[in-house]
Amino acid sequence: MEASNLAHRHFIIYKPYGFLSQFKSHDSKQQSKNFLGALHDFPEGIMAIGRLDEKSEGLLLLTTDGKMSDYVNSRKVEKEYYAQVDGPISAEAIEKLKIGVEIGFNGKKYQTKPCKAFALEALPNLPTRSKKIRDERHGPAPWISVVLKEGKFRQVRKMTSAVGFPTLRLVRVRIGAIKLNNMQPGDVIEVTDLSSLLEEG
Template identity: 35%
Template sequence: MPYRYLLFHKPYNVLCQFTDDQSTAQPRSAPPRSTLKDYISVPAVYPVGRLDYDSEGLLLLTNHGQLQHRLSNPKFQHSRTYWVQVERIPDETALQQLRQGVQIQGYCTRPATVTLLPQEPDLPPRNPPIRFRKSVPTAWLAMTLTEGRNRQVRRMTAAVGFPTLRLVRVKIAHLSLEGLQPGQWRDLTPEELDPLMYLCQLPGKPMGGRSPMPLI
């Protein structure tokens, strides 16, 4: 079977797996939870890493086990960029804390790139929308991490006093969410795949002798 490499825009409230392992534990009156199977018909591909049920954005899927293993290995420290809507407007002190690392569950996060976005990013509306309170402003952050612990972004912003309201992953290394609407997927292009193989120190077909693009 040839290797497949897919980019998927995971919508809000979709499980990052093809089956709902907890479906039998749900009350009978509860509606079934959406899974990747509702959107992707390609057989035998699996997510690289995960996005929480209540998070949105870019997901990479493949049947290339070695690539999946290496991208999940902290040794390779590939970057992941998120747009994060938070409650209230963080000051420079809070932003600097996020950049330097914060304590969550007895662990100090690695240094991160964190900036306050000047305006709300151009994203499709979330369904359902976030809770809105007239008396409490919100702000958007761009956060680039090189680790992916469970609910890490949410725990980081909460630790500095600015709870996350909406979380969208927009980049994995050089791969971008651009051009994909929620629920849409596509295959990686050769120009996208070659730098990914380079990042993971796996053999790949060179792009006409050109050096791989920077992995930012």
């Protein structure tokens, strides 16, 4: 993809747990919610490229460039998620995730596309979540990696539930070649060009 117009501005952020992927309230019911605008003085016209639901955390790209947003959302860019699941997830369940499972989307049944999925052998190095997760005394809560090129609403959560292991915590750790690395919840990094950072390798 060609480099973005220099007039546009781009940001990489760590969306914290409990924040909506929007910048201000759109109705009175959202007055008590947390919005991205509280994290930084973002420019006019800023938009999130894809979204993370309120209970999900991690990497979120922001831009004032609609073409850049369309490019990332066009399924050409991988998104990797670390999901902590409820129970000792089996190899069979992970294989089902990889092949594709049936989930509900917009009131209809949807078959997810083949993806990459595997169990993490070690605990990921992630910040402690602001709202406590249940601990191992209530049973195993292992982590898996799920890598998608699509992004339906709450897709990873619906996928793990479909194979019998609901997601307890969900963190997006990579978009293309951009990684969360050592970012902390609420961190905001402004970059000059997203397209070059997204390219693999």
